[in-house]
Amino acid sequence: MNILEAERLSIAFGGVHAIDGVSLSITAGQVFSIIGPNGSGKTTLLNMISGIYLPNDGRIHVAGRDVTGLPPHRLARQGLSRTFQNLQIFTHMSVANNVMVGRHRHEQTGILADLLHWPSVTRQNAQTRTAALAALSRVGLGNAPDRPAGSLAYGALKRLEIARALASEPKLLLLDEPAAGCNPVETQEVDQVIRSLVKDGITVVLVEHDMRLVMNISDHVHVLARGRTLAEGTPQEVRANPQVIEAYLGAHGSREGANARA
Amino acid sequence: MAELLQFVSSGLTVGAIYALVALGFTLIYNACDVINFAQGEFVMLGGMTTVFLSMAGVPLPLAALIAVLATTAIGIVLHRFAIEPARGASPVVLIMITIGASVFLRGMAQIVFDKRFHSLPPLFGSKPIHIGGAAILPQSFVVLAGGVVIVMLLWLFVERTLLGKAVIATAANRLAARLVGIDTRRIVEFSFAVSAAIGAVAGVLVTPITLTSYDAGTLLALKGFAAAMLGGIGSPFGAVVGGLIIGLIEALSAGYLSSSYKDAIAFLIILIVLVAMPHGLFGRAKVERV
């Protein structure tokens, strides 16, 4: 069974069809990349899958269960997690606390216990912190957990978001441009983090512009253009597809590109 | 029937004031996304300053003029020293700054003026005009006419002058306006000045009917805000319509239901509008981009 099935998803904002009839099938354990020129609807698609936008049309199934229209916090319980293109870090909280929030769906104490700080809460805090520190180590941020999150460098913040999403122990992790704004060294670190996630059996859905990263790491690539599916297949198939080349480079550019290929 | 006409006329009169306050809110909100809670104080200052100047012997027309100019200056000072330094702060912080300004102006008015109710002599005497069995004060017509004139002047200004276009441009997209050479800081300050002036004029016109006091501003601001919300925050047309509607509903419910809960009407409307249709009658929905 596929871990994610999306059928004919559509959404329009005031007459503009941001996504029009897009269908996806994602196999568990693979790295599934969504690429496309700017404005093709990649983040919108991600927002629909993660419950932030309600599709006008179409259905989404996670692990066989119909989750269309579920709000994000309930999708989290289905094992879905994500990072954000524009970084949604909890800047006033410490690095560790950011990741501890990622453990929220596994935490057991209720509000009354929290108010009274029963021993169960002390235990819960300790467990959560341990798990958070482990997630931070995985992305290479284990050294200063109590620093304010706002004090980290940009590349580190990207990895912090991944650690936070990881802490929720997702089955399906959506990464929205994790390499955006990263220098080659930071991009390489992101690459390694993604590979280690896959090794642990997490399915990764990647929205990215960095083609080298996408081609290196993906099992399957889905190309969007103007809200519709343009092409899909293995990285090799997609990169050789003339329509994809044209969508990125334009008709003139793709002719140039064809001439340039030795 | 006569009763209905009575309520409608008083509703429209006070509604015109709410409309002008709402217009002031809208102008400032459009220019810089700030909800100016001190808007009601501009109305209060217009009325109270005129009263005290005329009590000190200044002829009424001159007193009114000085009051409007002084209030306009206060609007500019408010922008320059309270809003501008906090540019870019979160909406909550900006709200609290204007609330602080509102309380400050109230407090100063309490000291500089006094805590009593005051009135002004009406423009055309206080003998009611009888229309269809209802007794309507001449000042009501003055208020309505004044409201119409102000709205028309604003409309002409926006449609026919370059500065007016600059205001629209700033409201539509501040960055783009700056990129084409518009000094948006000046435009924002100008909006504060115009809002203050409109408020002050409204205050001068309505004081003969509703009286004024140092704390009259708070309730006015809230009702004006309710009107702006009802009409759709950001829509000047909506502000005017919203103001008139709230004035009418207030007068009709005071007349037919209960007059002691008259002030609660506006708040109930705010709560209902915010919950049921946050974008009001003519406002536009905003989508948050993630």
Added chain:
Amino acid sequence: MRAAIGSHLLQPMMITVLVVVLPLSFTSAYYYRVAALVFIFALAVVGLNLLMGFAGQVSLGHAGFVGIGAYAVAVGPAHFGAPSWLCLLGGAVVSGSVAFAVGRPILRLKGHYLAVATLGFGLLVAIVLNNEADWTGGPDGMGVPSLSLFGWRAHGTQAWYWIAALTFVGGFLLARNLMDSPTGRALQAIHDSEIAARVLGVDVARKKLAVFIISAVYASVAGSYLALFNGLVTPDEAGFLRSIELVAMVVLGGMGSILGSLVGAAVLVVLPQALTFFQDYEQALLGLIVMIFMIFLRQGIVPSLAVAFAGWRK
């Protein structure tokens, strides 16, 4: 690990020491009175701080809940013959229920929409208290019989100092507990990024409502104490100015600093007492304080001092 546990109890212990030691410096009943008022207001401010400082939800009508608590201990004994302590609990329950009913729709709003909705709520409460004279005594308010528990009457400034101070310590402790817990982290997350919190499994609507109710209960208890202490209650307790005073106390002490709640309350209660001319200038000064702090010292006194202290230690 022990350090982590210890530090979370450190502040409440310091406050307890302060509470016990402070009366040694009191030379008359007047000091007890002022201190009692500080602790009563500080209790309301802690609740409001949980809502505004931690969860980031603005409330400009919180005096409405103070008013409900205050009138509960006036109306209850007068019209139902119920004992004051029961009415205090009843007031808290009513406040919590009202917070639940009102909170569910309005907490969906953000920024200035939420601010105005809460402002409208507070004013509605004040209007109702003002108008329903048969129940509430109208604009002149009504008298409040003093609190008696098992035959002992809570009367006098000394008794109320201890009641207010110890309740504050309890409220302080509960608030700190909450902050160092899963719920507290979820609330802080909501403040910084609701959308990220949602995606991580936080039921944002429920958490906001929970903290709204908690802050309403804090305000209600404070209001009941105020009424019982003063022996009198008027609709001004629920009024706009009172709501702004509470907000000013939060802002002054430091949004998000529970210790700051005490500082903010102390400044704005003691100042009018210390400066007699303040009476007339109170409103103007209040407005000025809010403006200045919001423009220049947004974090408030306690966090700014903490930052300065940390910088100095280096």
